[in-house]
Amino acid sequence: xxxxxxxxxxxxxxxxxxxxxxxxxxxxxxxxxxxxxxxxxxxxxxxxxxxxxxxxxxxxxxxxxxxxxxxxxxxxxxxxxxxxxxxxxxxxxxxxxxxxxxxxxxxxxxxxxxxxxxxxxxxxxxxxxxxxxxxxxxxxxxxxxxxxxxxxxxxxxxxxxxxxxxxxxxxxxxxxxxxxxxxxxxxxxxxxxxxxxxxxxxxxxxxxxxxxxxxxxxxxxxxxxxxxxxxxxxxxxxxxxxxxxxxxxxxxxxxxxxxxxxxxxxxxxxxxxxxxxxxxxxxxxxxxxxxxxxxxxxxxxxxxxxxxxxxxxxxxxxxxxxxxxxxxxxxxxxxxxxxxxxxxxxxxxxxxxxxxxxxxxxxxxxxxxxxxxxxxxxxxxxxxxxxxxxxxxxxxxxxxxxxxxxxxxxxxxxxxxxxxxxxxxxxxxxxxxxxxxxxxx
Numbered sequence: 001x002x003x004x005x006x007x008x009x010x011x012x013x014x015x016x017x018x019x020x021x022x023x024x025x026x027x028x029x030x031x032x033x034x035x036x037x038x039x040x041x042x043x044x045x046x047x048x049x050x051x052x053x054x055x056x057x058x059x060x061x062x063x064x065x066x067x068x069x070x071x072x073x074x075x076x077x078x079x080x081x082x083x084x085x086x087x088x089x090x091x092x093x094x095x096x097x098x099x100x101x102x103x104x105x106x107x108x109x110x111x112x113x114x115x116x117x118x119x120x121x122x123x124x125x126x127x128x129x130x131x132x133x134x135x136x137x138x139x140x141x142x143x144x145x146x147x148x149x150x151x152x153x154x155x156x157x158x159x160x161x162x163x164x165x166x167x168x169x170x171x172x173x174x175x176x177x178x179x180x181x182x183x184x185x186x187x188x189x190x191x192x193x194x195x196x197x198x199x200x201x202x203x204x205x206x207x208x209x210x211x212x213x214x215x216x217x218x219x220x221x222x223x224x225x226x227x228x229x230x231x232x233x234x235x236x237x238x239x240x241x242x243x244x245x246x247x248x249x250x251x252x253x254x255x256x257x258x259x260x261x262x263x264x265x266x267x268x269x270x271x272x273x274x275x276x277x278x279x280x281x282x283x284x285x286x287x288x289x290x291x292x293x294x295x296x297x298x299x300x301x302x303x304x305x306x307x308x309x310x311x312x313x314x315x316x317x318x319x320x321x322x323x324x325x326x327x328x329x330x331x332x333x334x335x336x337x338x339x340x341x342x343x344x345x346x347x348x349x350x351x352x353x354x355x356x357x358x359x360x361x362x363x364x365x366x367x368x369x370x371x372x373x374x375x376x377x378x379x380x381x382x383x384x385x386x387x388x389x390x391x392x393x394x395x396x397x398x399x400x401x402x403x404x405x406x407x408x409x410x411x412x413x414x415x416x417x418x419x420x421x422x423x424x425x426x427x428x429x430x431x432x433x434x435x436x437x438x439x440x441x
Contacts, residue, residue: 049305
């Protein structure tokens with residue numbers, strides 16, 4: 001009888017794990033240019049800027065343009081970022097989320113070097129959000145061919161290549177809808193090997209260290225700034241200019257033997273040097289005659305929507321509440337209506353991840369309340385116990401997961417990578433114990 005009781009316990013556990021394993025891997029990314037695609041976008045810094053960004057990129061016949069936005073490791077606020085996703089859905093904006101660390105505490109002039117634990121935490125967090133489109137675009141950090149974007153250490157293309165490969169596995173283990181994009185490189189970086197590496201040299205060394213890395217990523221991000229001094233005319237031949245992306249992607253395609261989508265996530269001209277009328281014409285030429293004519297270009301998100309003063313003021317599209325002249329030109333260029341595959345609204349309750357399960361703690365109470373109205377004869381004590389048990393189980397799961405996330409830096413990579421499944425087993429065991437009044441068998 002004891003063995004029979006154990007089997008009764010194990011069967012639902014394995015059924016539970018199979019369900020979640022299937023749910024988390026359902027779906028797959030699609031080629032964004034296989035459908036009508038509005039390449040116009042803008043780079044923003046704050047989540048509340050979505051409505052104003054939509055005015056710029058979904059104008060003149062356009063719909064479903066793109067925004068690039070960074071999220072720092074310490075800014076994983078569920079309510080804040082879910083509102084951002086809701087706003088993106090409402091205003092027909094496709095998010096390109098660039099994950100980032102934070103200024104390094106030992107030297108705040110540089111950004112902390114990312115690690116595997118950052119990736120696991122970002123993958124769990126971003127998988128808990130309700131995205132507006134099926135493709136969930138994630139960009140892996142920023143200009144890592146510079147020492148100040150790599151913890152103050154010399155650029156390490158071999159290390160970044162392995163890091164990208166691990167990130168692809170970690171995100172897609174949670175959902176195949178994640179569309180992983182390698183981070184953009186500084187196209188004007190010197191090549192001293194100690195503090196900087198040339199962007200094309202960096203890409204070659206990435207491939208030399210890991211020949212599969214460019215076969216695994218879904219897309220590549222380019223910072224096609226018109227250098228030097230962000231002030232050169234649109235060019236069809238210079239490696240440091242509006243065509244930077246082509247040199248980068250052509251190289252990646254030769255090394256990997258595949259065509260790869262490209263996202264120009266930063267570009268722009270220096271308004272401290274050039275008249276706004278000239279910048280207006282440069283944007284029009286680039287969008288219609290260069291970037292817009294290459295079928296590999298998925299999106300162009302110039303830097304930046306609004307600077308609010310400071311060193312980026314020379315790039316801003318919005319100043320004192322109004323669009324600049326080149327902002328108005330960008331707004332007025334004819335666009336097309338994008339037609340991305342939208343994620344169904346029911347993804348509000350994603351099937352995997354600690355934050356997703358924590359949300360479900362509310363569900364039993366809501367269902368019990370609805371049932372009480374339609375069937376008042378149900379014993380209120382039984383209903384109350386069921387609600388309390390289910391709710392406590394899910395909340396306990398969330399508590400355990402948060403605790404392990406804090407302590408995970410003491411856990412090897414193999415455990416961290418399979419952490420969700422371990423926690424699901426513990427959560428289900430806890431549910432059974434509570435359901436049986438503290439007894440497993």
